[in-house]
Amino acid sequence: MYHQYDRSEPKPVASDWRKVLNADVSSVEDYNKAVERLQAAEKERAFDFQITTSASHNEKRAAALLHKIQAYDWDHTYGTPHDDEGNPTEKRTQGEHFLGNVDLINKTELMKVAKRMPKGAHLHIHWNSCLPARFLIRQARDIKAMYIRSTLPLTTPEHFATTRISFMVMTPYEATHVKGAEDDEKETPLGNVFDPHYVPNRWMPYKQFQELFNYPGDFGETLTRTERAERWLEHKMLISEDEAHGCKQTGHGIWEKFNYRTQMMKGLFAYESAFRNYTRACIKDFVKDNIQYAEIRPNFMATNSLKTDDGTGSIGNEGIMKIINEELQSTMEELRKRGDYFGGMKVIYCTPRSFQKDQVAAALDECIDLKHKYKDLLCGFDLVGHEEMGNELRHFVPEFLDFQKKCKEQKLDIPFLFHCGETLEVGDKVDGNLFDAVLLKAKRIGHGYAIARHPMIMEIFKEKNIAIESCPISNEILGLTPNIAGHNLPILLANNVPCTINSDNATFYRSSLSHDFYQVIIGSESMNLLGWKQLAKWSLEHSCMNPDEKAAVTAEWQSKWNAFCQWIVDEYSWLEFWEPRPGRH
Incomplete structure (x- = not known):
């Protein structure tokens, strides 16, 4: 257990750890002080240090209550798989496979809090897999x-x-x-x-x-x-627990199951009325999940056009952007009238990494063209698809450099927001995408799972302020970690690499962004309410909003955060007098 740091002593600086190690320790008292100073020096480097030291009284009280809420859930929703005599209890513990636990997660008080939390910006979500599967299936009933x-x-x-x-x-x-x-x-x-x-x-x-x-x-x-x-x-x-975690499952195997779902979804999504209804419903779902702003990733392909509802007409990529813009504006107006807040949404142009060089070149040109027509809506470029099976970024370097040159000449800001490092194959061409993303000046990267094994790249990300769009539930289901406790996020945060939390493909996982924030806090003892706050702040800071948009959304988020902390205090103050059962693990 950590010793408590006495705030009455002079606050150490990060370099003090060398002085601590070099000092003579001749008594237990000296030793205990040395431990305190060493731990305090490490805490000063923590990703949430400034947030924690500047926390208000209400935030500190809410953070303490959140810790009690986790303990309460353990006693009332979860349990130990065996009793004191070794007999099975048929109970499940926190942190088991998400797909096996999601029914229990939805019953917890912590999940209730996660849903209420103002999350800032949602920066990594594929547009064809945001809402529950039943939505698009129901839309097709009368087509x-x-x-x-x-x-x-x-x-x-x-x-x-x-x-x-x-x-x-x-x-x-x-x-x-x-x-x-x-x-x-x-x-x-x-x-x-x-x-x-x-x-x-x-x-x-x-x-x-x-x-x-x-x-x-x-x-x-x-x-x-x-x-x-x-x-x-x-x-x-829906992907099942057995499909994701069966003893014979492999990374390539679960991706094959995942790709089947995306193909199944494609036809349900690819006609005009469903696309319009889906866009409106998704924006409202963001609001319901307390998301203040979003950047979505539709797929743009020549073969991916929308059909009219009677099947006779076709709507291309420019038409898709037009529909998104129309539905965004009308839905935001509807939200304003009923007193709900949503700060806006932007589109990241995505195309498959399996494409040939000429196809990617054409996509980059179309991205520029659409940026001219939808300057405030289109905000970046990405390649999508299974990283281990598609082309590495290096394959398209000439096309990317030409794109950057054209953007500079035309005074356009279209940053790269690449999927990369979504792999366990460290040291080969796949995780080499991390190096290419840095050299191509990516603003953020999607997943970045392999970065935890690249200390130099982590240093570059910190220095260049490149954020990682972390997707904990998706990473678990697609085979990068056996469970949330093994995820790389605590490593990245311990190294103060800026990260954001995202849901990726929530449709197939029965999840939402609230579920990902839930998983983050039960996956690491070092994560707490103030850690949630830093992750939300980073999501706003690393978004593609312009300065005026960012200031307005951040101000609204801060107001909602203060109200959220007050709600925790009002709703759960009774837990201040509650004690968990003895022997809780």
Whole structure:
């Protein structure tokens, strides 16, 4: 246990640790003072030192209560897996796999507090996987031009469990004419996925799928066929604990499962009314989760255009930006009228890292073009996709340098916000992306998991003030850490590397940004309420907002933070007199 530092003594400076080690220690009293000074010198280097030393009385009281809230959750929601005699209790502990614990997490007082916390800016969220899966599935219910297909006939429980599903909005002609390798079209009849003779991957009208849905399992409640179909599809969209953490699972294996979900989601997202409804609902969900500002990552590809609801028309990347802008402005006006606050949202142009050089060059040019047309909306450029399977940043250096030259000539500010270091393969070309990101002057990096093994790169990030968009739950589920206690975030924070907390692909994980903040605090004894505050402040400081926007959003966040701390004190003051059960671990 740490000794308490006596604040009446002169405050040490970080260099004092050398004096402490070189001093003669001849008594227990001298030794205890040396320990206190050594620990105080380390604390002075901590990422939350300034926040902690300048904390108000209310913040300190709220922080102490938050510690009690964690203990209360242990006694009332969690427990030890075995009793004093070694018998299994069937209880779960804090910090087990997120996917296995999320039902308990949602019942905790700490999660209630995390939801209430003003989080500042959300800087790393993929636009096609923000809301719960049921939202887009429900949107598709009455779309006549929606089609569905399966990789297996849905005739046995095994096929229901292992099949892969995809969706697409299209015309009847498109559904029955498939382009071949020579770009010629072959007519194919529609299929019925519930027919034993179904030919895999033939399209079926989604309305017909709902009407004929016949699942062999039991959902435990009375549902219509359509509701049963939607419930099953929602289940198919979510990654399970066994898929993520099964004893035979590998990093590449879970990514393959993840990519299937993104493909399944793609068709549900790719028509105009769903995209507009989703944009409005997502902004409102940010507000509900106490997020004051967001930077979203849609995918921009020539093959990724939106369809009109009848499947006959197509909306390109400029049209997508136009829709986002229209829905953002109208939703913010609606929020203002009802007295809710949202400081705004910007778009990071993303394109796949699996692209060829000419495709990335074209994407960079389009990014510049869209920046001219949507100067206040578009804010950066990124490459997305599995880092270990795609091209490294170095592959596109000529294109990136040319892009930076064009931006300078045209007086445009479009920083790189690269995904990189999302790997355990330290020392090869994949984590070499960290070095490229530094040399290409990235403003932030996504994930940066490998950086904890690169002390020099950590020093550069601190000196150049490059922030890491950390995604704790995503990193756990995609195989970078076995659980939250093994995450690299405490290492980065101990080295005072600026970090932000993000949800990445919340749809597939049954999570929200509140869940990621929850995981952060139960994953490390050194994290507390004031650590949360520093992470939120960093998110605002490292956003792409202009100075006026940043000042306005930060002022609103600070007001909400003060009210949040007061709410903790008012809501949980009774815990000041509560003591946990003896023997709690």
